Amino acid sequence: MGEKRPERQILLLALMIAVGVPFASAAGVVMTKQNNSWIPAEVDAEFAAINFLGGVENIALAITTGPIDNGFWLIPIPSGDVRASPWRGFPSLEGEELKPASEKSLANVYERILAAQIYPLPYLSAVTEEYSLRSLVSKDNASKQVSEAVEAVSTKGEVVPASRLIGYLEGRSVFLNWSDLDDYVAQNFTFIVSWLPATDSFLTRGMFISFATDKLYYPVRISRNSGHDHPAVIYVVGEVTAQYGTLSGHTKISKLYNPKYTPASKDFFFGNMSKTELDYTRIYFLQGRPAPDLDLWFIQMPEHTSAFLRSVVKHPILWGLLVYMIISCLSSMIAAAIVYRKDNPQLFWFLIFGLSNMLTLIGFWTRAYFKDVYDTYTDRRSTSIDQWVNLTTGKRVALSIPVILLVITLLLIPVAIMLELQSVVFPIVASNIFIFFFIPTLVFTILIMWGSFHQKKILYFNLVFSAVFLVLLLLSFMAFTFFF
Template sequence: MKKAVLFVVLLLVFLSCFTSVLADGGFVIHDKDIWRMFDEEQQYCAINYKDGVQNMILTVDTAQELIGDKAVWIFPVPANPEEVDINIIKGFPEFLGSNLEDEAENSMSEAFLTMSATQIYPLPFFFVFFGVMSPSAFRASKGLLGEGTDEGVTVYESIEKMGLTTELISAVNEQAFTNYLVSKDLALPGEFKSILEEYIGHDYAFVVSWISDVWEFRNAQKSASGYPYYNRKTAGNTVGVFISFPTDNMYYPLIPTSVYGEKIVPAVIYVMDYVEPEIYDNIRSSAEIDYFFTYRFTAPKDLKPFFKGYETKSAKYYPRYDSGSSEGFEIADLKYTKIKISAPSNALTQDLWIKDEAPKKIIVYESIINRIFWWGLIIFIVLSCLASLIAGIIVFRKDSPSLLRFFFFGLFNLLTLIGVWVAAYFKEVDHKFTDKKQAVYQSLTLSRGKITAIAIPIIFFIILVLLIPLSILLDIESLLLPFILFPFGILLFPFLIFIPLILWGAYKHKKVLAFNLVFTGIFLGLLIISRIILAIII
């Protein structure tokens, strides 16, 4: 790995009532002659990795308002100091994409709802229990590279902006690092200092940011030009930094946060594209990894350098929690990974490394979302054919049923369940699909009463259908259509269709009626079972 660089950035602060700062590393404040750790509420990070270069925005949410005489933020990152680029910034991208796994789940649920609808009889239940099957110009003035050297400490870069001073340094040993801090009138608590010293001698450098007077820094933020900020639900001061450096794998520092002991400081990391973090055992149970996509992503123009490598075009940016708009840009079809680590700080024994590759399950999710019609069609055909085969075996088990014929007979389910029932009667599956040479009819002719029983629901159905165009012609559709379509249209439709079919089978083809009923039940059972299995797998 290349020489590493340790970043320390004390960043922008918004009004005292606003809290949300993002980053990882230690946040130390000098208050009443005592340097102490300043509580962090959350840490936020955005990473864009392109062509071996990691662009990163870091911010931290403080749990309390920034007070005291001085404040310093120190933080590590792997790269050659001469190849590192840093800057102090305001703002953080608003990621409002859709969860990839949830969208795949929703797509599959919609497909199963459509399959259920082809069976006609579940339609009334959809309106009562709908969704039952359903389970978001970084540059400032800089010092010259390698300009300053102070007894074993090299200052590679220095930035002064918004009341802050940020320096990128390397130290040859622990004493040199301590002398550097003393020369800046900075000091660290012993525990945090010992953690940072573990990086010295292991190809790490430091970036140190400090505020000489906190109140002056806060006033500078108030007078700074307005910037659409990334809203958070906490209160305090916003601190953030932009970092760019070469690396073989993406990196996020976790070890410095271990100084907070048992306190949980959630780290939220947004990585552009789908990636796979190397989660170690200590944090495995507390890590959440989700994948998101958005068809249209917008951001303020000052964040454009972060999205290097993406095709952008000018667009208005409307911050989610602020009124008005500003000049910005948009990116089409942005994919990103959200990593949230909520482990106790003392469990953060290693830094986080992230591989630039997508997990195999992502291929499945995207395939389901983009090709749900074909997924649904294949599942529907397989379940229909299996249901027909099983129903044929059960009902005609004593008549040597043709397994192949009954299997492919399930394709009639593409014409809905009505198609299956009607085809079963007309094809006389009770003897044409078995060794039975002749069908047994319960009666060769139907009595007037039986004909009437079959005809009544058919006539009633025809009347309901004819009322629809009639109400439109009479310009009274607003009055009649709601009454026709619901409850009578939707609730009675399955009964008006299947009562004649059931009566026909009861009067003429009891064995075929049994096949139709068994097919109906088995298909529904297979549909539910397959949905449960897919819900577990996906």
């Protein structure tokens, strides 16, 4: 007779019900005979994957029904050019939800920018994610999503023009009196009719349908009077919106993206097995019907926001460099405007000087000292702080201590190799504390002391630049997560 309901589908249905997700009318309608009359059968679950290209729509469609005493599956198609084929398996669509994936990519980019600045945040995130920017985005939503693996019994479908449907059914002793059928006949639809044998258990049936159309179509209208709601999930390749019918308030829609995808179904993807990126829409139908009297018609309409998010996921390094350069330049200009406000700073040249931050924060500070930005890019009207002073013996000793420690640190590896002490020295120099705390602390101690003893105005500029850069970086990250 029939197969037992697959355990995977039981788990899926339980999950859908637990989160309050999908309930909808079926794709078409399943009719069963009861007490010598034909009534809509209860559909237990529904799965569909849709792809549209060049005026042709492919649908991999599967439904799960309970026990029935013979019946038929009736699917309206808005085309005269229709092909119903045996079930070829449900296409595996792999991707991540676009918004969380873009946030995760950007968080990784921002953390690398922070690491180049030698701020405390990357020190901590190098050891644990508790304080990282990645902790601000959802780890669950950003995980890879894989479409349901639907195992179905292939169902044969007969293509019947709507004008011949009534006579065709009556020839099988099926008498229906639906105004819906009259409407489909008037619109010159075609029907796919699949005759279902009796079964005393739950059974999933599948069919592959291909037809010519100028817009994506999904049938729900004909079953609106069936009185049965059931879990349903539809995957549509591309980003789509409903042109007729409505999805708002009745569905949970997710946009998913995979920048590196290899098609798993030749027929579903129109023979293209070299596709390298995939964006698609997942639609969970919520309780109620999408529209009282309309089937669903979709149009492929990518939003500007989605294009931006896909670009972030696909090109995180380029976006990181762009953000890094813009914020560095702005921070340099703002810092100069604050610190040298009385000295007529040449803000354009400070803007360009911000690119020095590409050498990391240590490189920026060092270049600011050697370039002597205070002399080079201002009128030096203020003389309240003498830039060059003779170092006292105490200052020389204080400055020499971190310099000597840094030199010794740099010599540790070659000395350890010469003395064959790698097993002792290497674990120390490779530790997070040594790399992310000790060395940067030594370097910045030298730079701060040098500025304090020699070039205080430039030291103030460097400090303000560092603070402004951090503020702008965090503000831009929060703006991205809020607006996009």
